[in-house]
Amino acid sequence: MTTSDTVKSAVSADLMRQVADAENRHDPYPIYARLREKRVNLLADGSYALGRYADVVGLLHDPRVSSDPHHASNPGSRLLVDNGPFIQRDPPDHDRLRSIATRYFGPPVSPGVVSGQEPEILSFVSDLIDALPASGEADLVDHLAYPLPVSVICGLLGVPKSDEEQFRAWTEDIVRGLDAEQQQGADDLIRQRQQAQVAMFGYVTELVQRHRAQPDGSMLSRLANDHAGQQMTDGELGATSLLLLIAGHETTVNLTANGVLTLLRNPWALDRLRADPDWVIPLVEELLRFEPPVQYLPNRVALADIDVDGTTIPKGASIVLLVAAANRDPDRFAHPDRFDPDRGDIEHVGFGSGIHYCFGAPLARIEAQASLTAFAGRLASPRLAADPPPYRPSPVLRGPLHLRVTYDKRG
Numbered sequence: 309m310t311t312s313d314t315v316k317s318a319v320s321a322d323l324m325r326q327v328a329d330a331e332n333r334h335d336p337y338p339i340y341a342r343l344r345e346k347r348v349n350l351l352a353d354g355s356y357a358l359g360r361y362a363d364v365v366g367l368l369h370d371p372r373v374s375s376d377p378h379h380a381s382n383p384g385s386r387l388l389v390d391n392g393p394f395i396q397r398d399p400p401d402h403d404r405l406r407s408i409a410t411r412y413f414g415p416p417v418s419p420g421v422v423s424g425q426e427p428e429i430l431s432f433v434s435d436l437i438d439a440l441p442a443s444g445e446a447d448l449v450d451h452l453a454y455p456l457p458v459s460v461i462c463g464l465l466g467v468p469k470s471d472e473e474q475f476r477a478w479t480e481d482i483v484r485g486l487d488a489e490q491q492q493g494a495d496d497l498i499r500q501r502q503q504a505q506v507a508m509f510g511y512v513t514e515l516v517q518r519h520r521a522q523p524d525g526s527m528l529s530r531l532a533n534d535h536a537g538q539q540m541t542d543g544e545l546g547a548t549s550l551l552l553l554i555a556g557h558e559t560t561v562n563l564t565a566n567g568v569l570t571l572l573r574n575p576w577a578l579d580r581l582r583a584d585p586d587w588v589i590p591l592v593e594e595l596l597r598f599e600p601p602v603q604y605l606p607n608r609v610a611l612a613d614i615d616v617d618g619t620t621i622p623k624g625a626s627i628v629l630l631v632a633a634a635n636r637d638p639d640r641f642a643h644p645d646r647f648d649p650d651r652g653d654i655e656h657v658g659f660g661s662g663i664h665y666c667f668g669a670p671l672a673r674i675e676a677q678a679s680l681t682a683f684a685g686r687l688a689s690p691r692l693a694a695d696p697p698p699y700r701p702s703p704v705l706r707g708p709l710h711l712r713v714t715y716d717k718r719g
């Protein structure tokens with residue numbers, strides 16, 4: 309590496325540290341724009357970050373790129389667990405586990421599971437809005453964005469809602485440590501993440517046993533008791549349950565909260581949604597592009613030397629795919645920094661792409677659409693009490709911690 313290369317990689321490493329820095333959480337997009345200037349950014353820990361749309365999509369579909377951290381030549385703390393969940397597995401195990409899970413979540417075997425949630429989602433959202441003060445101020449993270457996805461995923465999986473406080477604490481520790489390597493205090497974050505992971509794995513394993521003893525028709529019960537076709541081992545069942553419980557609510561809360569925030573920053577969009585509730589469909593897609601709840605995928609691994617524009621990502625290197633940067637790539641989207649649900653072409657990578665494309669996307673869409681339509685329709689003259697709001701700690705799963713909104717009247 310020449311001196312100039314070293315200087316360039318120091319710049320990239322610093323930019324990625326800035327992305328992780330809580331000071332920049334409210335607006336990381338100018339930093340992503342700088343990371344996009346180079347097709348390949350070498351980071352301080354030896355991993356490679358890419359932010360151009362074509363590169364991110366290309367690598368998401370590239371069989372030389374693994375989702376299994378065990379393949380990293382220097383896995384460090386990335387080596388999370390043996391027999392991890394299918395989000396961290398490659399074919400054929402990934403495909404086998406995902407297809408078993410899909411049997412109880414979507415077509416062709418269970419076509420009505422997600423769409424069947426819709427009436428309950430609408431009624432739950434309505435109850436949540438009814439419970440807000442008649443006028444004044446409310447935190448729409450605590451009272452709208454968070455309770456809906458938690459309640460839905462608990463109901464679907466068969467997780468007692470009374471355990472929410474406990475698994476919320478574990479989930480927070482796991483999520484905060486997702487990209488510990490780029491953050492300050494990495495050792496503590498990693499230790500807390502690992503402890504939470506062990507504890508939560510114990511919890512779901514016990515839960516699965518309870519479902520074996522007393523089946524109730526929920527997804528975990530069906531996964532644990534169905535003997536038709538292929539089955540998961542107990543370890544795989546625990547890892548899948550943990551994945552679904554965390555992924556099922558930690559991201560959707562941010563989509564809804566980012567949506568409320570974006571609507572309040574763009575009053576024309578709020579008026580338009582009020583007048584035309586069906587407009588929520590392109591609105592939510594544009595939100596997934598403009599403010600993606602999953603900002604980047606930190607743990608891919610090169611299974612072979614991969615050449616990108618003359619730079620070799622060596623076999624065994626970790627790869628960071630910057631979803632949020634790709635979604636605002638001017639080579640892919642016109643006026644990428646403009647929030648424009650009418651842009652027509654919104655092929656974002658907010659749900660990923662390729663074989664790991666989000667398993668829960670149809671559910672997340674219904675939840676966010678229901679929450680945002682109700683918010684627009686029922687709160688008169690809503691205003692942000694603080695802009696920017698405080699953010700949750702994770703740079704990876706990014707969204708407001710609280711969103712205090714004042715309004716004249718609840719309808």
Ligand code: HEM
Binds near residue numbers: 551552660664669
């Ligand atoms: C707005 C909400 C959501 C967003 C933005 C989101 C985003 C993503 C992204 C970007 C991926 C790809 C990860 C990768 O390639 O490594 C993914 C995968 C996944 N998501 Fe979601 N997700 C959301 C909601 C959900 C929900 C509600 C569930 C569960 C019901 C869920 C379950 C999963 C699972 C299991 C995977 C792994 C898929 C695989 O490895 O094949 N997600 N999600």
